Amino acid sequence: xxxxxxxxxxxxxxxxxxxxxxxxxxxxxxxxxxxxxxxxxxxxxxxxxxxxxxxxxxxxxxxx
Numbered sequence: 001x002x003x004x005x006x007x008x009x010x011x012x013x014x015x016x017x018x019x020x021x022x023x024x025x026x027x028x029x030x031x032x033x034x035x036x037x038x039x040x041x042x043x044x045x046x047x048x049x050x051x052x053x054x055x056x057x058x059x060x061x062x063x064x
Contacts, residue, residue: 018047032054
C-alpha cells in the first residue's frame, strides 16, 4: 500500500539576498564587510564571491 500523504513545504532562502554572517565569527564578518565594499564599488563579481564564501563557511558550534 502506498502512503498518500504529502510532506510539508520546502523553504528555500531568497537567493537575491546576501547571506547573513554567523554572529561572532570574525571570518564571516570580514567577508560581509568585503561584500558590502564590493557592492558599493559596483564590483558584482567580488561581491558574489564573498557571498559564496559566507554560504560555504562552516557554521560554528553553538551559533546558528
